[in-house]
Amino acid sequence: MGNMIKTIDVTDSLTNLKDACDLENGRISGKIFYDKTIYEQELEKVFARCWLFVAHESQIPKTGDYITTTMGEDEVIVIRQKSGGIKVFLNACPHRGNKVCFAESGSTRGFICNYHGWSFNVEGNLVGQHESGVYEDSDFDKSQWGLKEVAKVDSWKGLVFATFDPESPSLQEYLGPMTWYLDALFDNQEGGTEFVGGCIRSTYECNWKIAAENFVGDILHAGWTHDSAARAMLGGAVAKVSDFEESYSVNWNGHGYEFALDTVGNVAVLGESALNKYLHTIKPSVAERLGDFRSNMIGSVSSCTIFPNFSFLPGQNTVRVWQPRGPNKIELFTWVVVNKSAPEEVKEKWRKGAMMTFSPTGVFEMDDGENWEYCTKTARGRVTSQQDLFVGLGMDTLLTDTPLPANVYEGQLNEANSRAFYQYWFDMLNAKSWSEVPDRNLGKKEAE
Amino acid sequence: MEVIEKVLLCKVSDLAENQVKKIENAEYGDIAVYNLGGQYYATADLCTHATASLAEGDIEDDLITCPVHWGQFHIPTGKAQGFPCEIDLQTYPVEVEGDEIFALIAVDQALIAKG
């Protein structure tokens, strides 16, 4: 069947979004990757509304330890409190709006704005200004002018999320049964996980959704896109995913996790036998902790995106956020996650292994970047942007009699997670508030 | 001739170890009183750099950190220790009588005559 070209009125992007996102028929249009109006709506209805990953607890262990990041395009400071909790503030002075923290991480007693010397403590309270007397003369109420806090902050197994929307559901409800799967990487050993120091940032000229969708459920690309890297690292082709006897695509609220049960398929591409060995060594204790099923997922061929833009690969242990910077640009923030209890030499091999494979110099990531950029760039074309794009693999593969939680689909080579991702995205853009977001989940909320 | 005025600061029982307390004093300026491991000290409460109450700052060993710009002063001597503080802090000798802590403030005779 040929590609039908529909006429979409681009002057009213949102009214016609339905035409650009026909998921019941497994179709989207390239226009959702290049349209400025859609992007503006995303900043408001996706990024200013959803729970967004902001830090790992291990990055800020002590009072005053902070990192800066962004939630959508909003710059924020994530800082450990005396109480042990974590606060997230806008990184903008409430006087003239200047950025108050220019460093990406560190430890501090507070933040002093470079412009007029407004000084904020770790709790975000305004504690003083240069020439403070003149404020007192103007009956200035210091207590009203602290750093602006986000609506909610919460964490799951070390992963810290924040949301700007006070009406958002709880983090637990937002993640839903995906937490059961997250634990396969983030809670498979006593003590949980930690991030390796540092953060590698790079810039892609691509739409954020293309990258997020790649991790939500596109293992299909790996065997083809990454052939060269697999041959370089392993001396042979990527494992043939269609040969796996058992694999799944699971999703919930637009989050998605696709996985096989081969334990070490992902970790193997790092080409470090010590890491395969480590996973095999811990596997019995993971089985005891999480059950046999999830002990097969600790480094298997798999990937995950938590909607909208937090992704990771178990095994390669790369963790990333696709930070939106306009409809056709992202900044990619990447970290490496390891088990806290892992031997130092194992952590070190993961630090290097993630770099060798999935980083700006990584042999796998090399071939992703160009694909994602040109999936975006072709949509510059007025006519090209309106062509139908196929996301119709595995339309009728929902498993209704599985003990597994979430919406479970048979097989990894399946675009069910991609469709669920775009459906949730579509629903968010169409909803005026959280109460209008339809619940399309079909599966179990808990494992049986 | 110098006259020493004895100014009541607070009760010993009101100042736990490694705590600082601000005592308002309209005449000589507010006073910060410290308990460093059972040893008591008194300094001016107003930071010499900007308008800030040192009693709202944190004690680290024998240093008080200004809460506004995080400059530090050595509590026993009042010496300015860290950027951006450059001017030393006024200190006062302290006397403990029973349960009460006093600062001994040297008052200029001329000032008294004027007052």
Place this chain on the structure above:
Amino acid sequence: MTALYDELRPVSAEQHYRVSHFLNYEYRLLDDERFDDWLALMHEEVHYWMPGIENRRRENRLEHGFYAADHMAYFDDSLRDLGRRVARFQQPSAWAENPATRNVHQLTNVEVYYGETDGEYIVHSTFQSVRSRGLDEEYVIYGRREDLIVQDGDSFKIKKRLILIPNATLTCKNINTFL
């Protein structure tokens, strides 16, 4: 590797020429995609390191100021690792290398000093790497380098390379070359 200028002993003009020539030759091999020849210039114990750059306040400096050995890096490679990177470039299925990336590597500000042992040289330099792909993509990376090279017959081998870029965020999607 870093030492103060007055603690270092500059080599003769002739030796400076030999070392500079070697490093220029090395860069031309990269521009010509002669990866096997390039790899042959690496010492078997080579440490090829390009740490991630972290934008920290002066009072929160890391082990080396704005980078640290145990933090994330772009390269932190042994000879085996470099060989794997080269192997990927050479696969016919390296899709993002066909059409080829066109490279121009430049080396400037070369200072050559005697190393701690005979036949070892410490080289400080700055570089510029320009890459172009497709019809209109252009990526420029500037940086500073510290190399430790060792005499190997009439030529040299690269034993240590430290690559420092000023950027805390890479302004492009990848580094599909060596620096």
